[in-house]
Amino acid sequence: MKLPFLRRILSPRLNMQGKIFIAFGLAALLSIVSVTSIIYMNMRETIKDNAVTSVLDSIRQADESANIMLQEIDRLNTVVVTNKYAVIDTILSPSEEISYEWFQEQKLITGFLSGLIDYKPYITRIAVVGLNGKVFFSGGPWLDRTFLETPMMDYMLNNGSRHAYFKPQGSADAITVGREIRYDREAIGVVMVDLNYDFIKKTYGVKPTEDSLLYVLDEQNGFVYQTEPTSTGAPGQETLVKLKHQFAGQGDAAEKTIGGRSYIVVSRQSAYTGWTTLALIPTDSLLSESARIRNLMIEVSVVVFIVVLFVSLQMSSRTTIHIRRLKSMMSRVKEGNLDFPRTEIKSKDEIGELNQVFIGMVEELKSLMEDIRMSEREKREAELTALQAQIRPHFLYNSLNTIKYLAKLNGVPNIEEASGALIELMRGVLGNSNEFLTVREELDYVFSYVAIEKYKFLAPIRVETQVEDESLLECRVLKLMLQPLVENAIIHGVGPSEQGGVVLIRVYEEQEILKIEVTDNGQGMTKERMEILLGQPGTEEKPSRFSGMGVSNVHERIHRMYGDPYGVKLYSEPGLYTKAEIWFPRLPDTENNPKEVLSHVPSAAS
Template sequence: MKLMFLRRWFSLQWSFQGKIFAAFGLITLLSIVSVTGIVYVNMRETIKHNAVTSVSDSIRQADESFNIMLEEIDRLNTVVVTNKNTVIDTIMSPNEEISYEWFQEQKRISEFLSGLVNYKPYISRIAVVGLNGKVFFTGGPWLDRTVLGTPMLNYMLLNGSRHAYFKPEGTADAITVGREIRYNRETVGIVMVDLDYDFIKKTYGVKPTADSMLYVLDEQNGYVYQPESTPTSFTPSMETVVQLKQKLAGQGNAVEQKINGKSYIVVSRLSDYTGWTTLALIPLDSLLSESTRIRNLMAEVSIIVFIVVLIGSHQVSSRTTLNIRRLRSMMMQVKDGNLSFPKLEITAKDEIGQLYRVFISMVEELKRLLEGIRISEKKKREAELTALQAQIRPHFLYNSLNTIKYMAKLNGVPNIEEVSGSLIELMRGLLGNSNEFITVREELDYVFSYISIVKYKYMEPIQVHTEIEDDALLECRVLKLMLQPLVENAIMHGIGPSGHGGYVLIRVYEEAHDLRIEVTDNGKGMTREQMDALLGTAGTEETPSRFSSMGVRNTHERIVRMFGDPNGLKLYSEQGLYTKVEIRFPKLQRAEESDQEVI
C-alpha cells in the first residue's frame, strides 16, 4: 500500500497535474508565510511603537503634573521669602523662646504658613528656619533647631538662591524644595516645603506591564523616584541606570537595550523645569507576550489554511487536467496506429477544447491522406505493371531499327535509311542515356536527328542553321531535350502551316556569365494570347508535341524549377514575320557543377 502511494506520488510529481498542484502549494505557502510574517512583524512594531508612545505620553503628563506642583511650591516659597512683617521680622526679632512675645510670633507665623498650605494635600510640611536658631513649621514630622548644620540645610544654603530640590539619602518619604531668606543682602534663614512621597508615587506610577520599572534621577544622578523592588523582580543597579541616562542623552528618547541578557525598551525624558531625567524600562518579553500568543494562533491558522488549500488545489488540478488526460489517451492510441479509437468527447470551450477539436480534425485529415496514399499506391502498382507489360527493351528496338536501316540500304532507299538512323540516335538519347544533363553539342545532335526525320513530312525544304559564339560553349551542360521541343514547335506550328518552307536559326552565346540560346523561325508568328498559352501563363492546357514527351511549357518549368527566376524561356513574335524563343540558363562547364546545381 505504501509502495503504491509512493509510485502515485512520484508520477504525480512529474505530471502536469503534479506541476499545477506543486505550483499552487508553493505559491500558497509563500503567500501565507509572507503575509503571516509581515503581519507579525508589523504587529510587533506597532505594539512597541504604541508602548513607546503611551509611556512617553504618560511620562510627559507625569512630568508636567509634577512640574505644576513644583511651580506652585516655588510660588509659595516666593510669598514666604518676600513677607517682611510676618516672616523676616519674626526671624530677626530678638524675642527669646518661652516668652509671651515669642508665642505671639509663633502663632502668627504658624497661621500664615498654615494658610499657605491649606487644601494642598501634596505638601506634608512647610518650615521656616532662621540661621539664628528659630524654627517655625506646620505639618509633620517634627522639626527643631537640630536641623542646623545638617546636609539638607547646607545644600539649601548653597543652592537656594532661587529654588533647591533635595531628597535625603536613604529616605523615601519626601522631597524638600527650599529657598533662602535674605534681608539686607544677607541670608537670614531658609524656607523649606516637603512634598508627600505618596503623591510622587501616584504621579510616576506608569506601568504598561506588571514588571515595568520607572526611575527619576536628579542632576546629580541621585534617585528622585524609584520603583519598589520585590524578591522576584529584577532591579538594575544604580550604575546601570546612570549609564542608560547618559546613553539616551545623545540617542533620542527610546532605544532597545539588553540588561543582564534581557531585552528592554528604555524611554527617557528630560524635564526642562527641574533638570530631572525620567527613565522607563519596559521588558520586551512581557510587552510582546500577547503578540507571541497571536503569532502561535496565526501559525496554527496558517497550517490549517495551507492544508485546506492543498486539498482544494489537488481537486482543482485534477479537474483541470482531466481533459488533458483524455486527450493524451487518444493521442497515445493514434501513436500506436489506431485511428478508429473511441472518441472521448470534450465539450470545454477553453484552449483544451480547441486543442481537442483541432486534434480530431487532424486525425480525420490523416485518415483521408492515408486513404489517398493507399489508393495512390494501388494505382502506382497498376501503372508499374502496365509499364512493365508495355516496356520494350532498348536493344530489341535498336536491333529492329538497324534491320530496317540495313534493308533500306540493300534496296537503295536512302531516305528510309536516313530516317531510321536518325530515329536510332534519338531513341539512344532517350532510352540509353539516363543523365538529366548533356552537353550543348549532344543537344544539337538530337535536334539535327529530329530534323532529319521530320523534313520528309513537308514538300518544301526546311533549313536549320546554328551560330556558336565560342566553340567552348558546346561543352557546357544543359538539360536534356531542352532545344528539341522548341525546334519542333517552330516547324510544326510556325513554318509547316505556311506550306512554302522556311528556316530555323539556333544561336548560342554567353551573356553576364549565363548561357543564352535563341531559336528563331520565319514562320507565321503568334499573338500574345498564343504566347501566353504556350508558356502556360494564361491558364490554358499545354500545347502537345508530337515527338517529345515534354512541350515548350515543360521546358520552361524544368528550368525555373531547377534554377529559379529569372531563368527560363521568353517569347518574342510578330505575326507573319518571325517567332523567337530565348533561353536563359546558368553556364555549367563540368558534370560536377551540374550535379551540384541539381542538388
C-alpha cells in the same frame, strides 16, 4: 485514507490523482502557513504598538500630573521671593538669634510659610535660607545653617534665574524645588520646597508588565525616580544615560537588547522640567500572551490542514475516476481491441466531452482501419500495374536502340543520328529524376533536341555556343530551362525563314548572376507576342509540343524558386532578331541537393 491510494501516492511514478492530491495539499499548507504567519506577525506588531502607545500615554499623564504639582510649587516660590515684609525684610534684618526681635521675625515668617503649605499634603517642607545664616522652615525634616555649605545650595544659587528641580543626594523621600531670593539685584538667599516622594511614586508607577522598568532622569542624569527591578540584569546608570541621549523626541520608541535581553524602550522628555522618562518593557513578557495564541493557531492550522487533505482526497478521487475509465478504454484500444464495451461517462465537463471525442475517434479509427485494408488491397494491385508499366520505357529504349542498330547496318546515318538523339533526350526527360542539372547537361539535351529537329527543315539550322568561362558549365540550374527557349527560337524564329538560320547560345557571368542568352536571327516578334510568351495576365500560351512547358513556365519556375531578379527576359526587333535571357544565381555543383542549392542563392533573391 485507503491503502491502495497510499500505494499509488507513494509509488515512484505519480498518477494524476496523486498529483492533484499533492498539489492541493501543498497549496493548502502554503496558504495556511502564510496566513498564520502573517496574522501572528501582525499581532505581535500590534501588541508592541499598543504597548508603546499605552506607555507613552501613561508617561504623558504622569508628566502632566507632576507638572501641575511643580507649577503649584513654583507659584508658592514666587509668592515667597516677592514678599518683602515677611521674607526679604526678615532676611535682611540685623537682629540676631536668641533676641526678642529674632523671635518675632521667626514667628512672622514661620506663620507665613505654614499658611502657604497648609492643606497641601504633597508638600513636606518649605524653607527660606538666607546667605547671612538665617534659616526659617515649616514642616520636616529639620534644617539648619549647615545647609549653606552643601552642593544643593550652590546648585540653587547657580541656577537661581529659573526653578531648580532635583532629588537631593541621600534622600529617598523628597524632590526639592528651589529658587534664589534676590534684593537690589543681589542674591540674599534661597527658598525651597520639598515634594513628597510618595506622590512621585504614585504618579510614575507605570508598569505594562510585572517586570517592566521605568526611570526618570533629570537634566544632570540623576535619578528622579526608578522602579525596583524584580530580576537581576537591570541596566545601570551609564546604560540609561546612553539610552537617554539616543532618543531626542517627545515620544520615541525602539527595540533594544540590554544585558542579553530584548526590551522595547520608550522615551519621553518633559518640556517643563526637562526630565527624561525611560520605560523598558521586556519583549518576551509583553509577547507571552501572543505565544499562547501562536500555539493555538498552530493547533487550529493542523486541524484545518487535515480537513483540507481529506477534502482534497475526495475531490481528486472524484475528478480522476472518469480519467481512469478513459485510460482503461484507451489501454484496450492500444491492445488492438476496438470492439470493447463502452463505459458511459455522463459528466458535463471537459472529461465528458473528451469521452465523446474518444468514442468518435475509435469509430473513426475502425473506419480508417477498414479503409487501410481496402487501400492495401488496391496498393498491391497498383504495384502489379506499375510493374507492368515499367516494362514500357525499357521496351521503348530497346526498340529505339534496335532502330539505331538497323540504320547503322543499312548505312542510313540520318536515321541513326535521329534515333540516338531521341534516346538521349528521352533518358534526360524520363530517366533522370534530379531537379537540378549542370549547364553542360542542359546543353547536351539541347544538342540532342536540335539533332532531331533539324530534319524537319530544308535549310540547315546552325546552333552555336559561346562560353565565357568553362567553370560556368559546372554550375547547377533547374532542369529543362534551356530547351524550351531553343525550341521557341527554332520553331518561331529561324524555322519559317527561307535562308539558313543561326541560334546563338551564350553563357556568361555578370555580378554573380549566371546568364544564358538564346539569340536567333529570325523574323522577331512584337511586344504583344513577348507578353504572351512570358504569360502576362490576360494572356495564354500554348505549351511546347515536346516538353509540355513554354517560356512562361520556365520564367515561373525560376522566379518561384529564386525570387527577384531571376527569371526570363525577352528582347526582340521584328524582322531582325529575338533574344531570350535566363538569369540564374551562380550555384556550385552540390549533387542535386535542393537545400544545399538554395543555401547558395545570393541575397539579391528574396
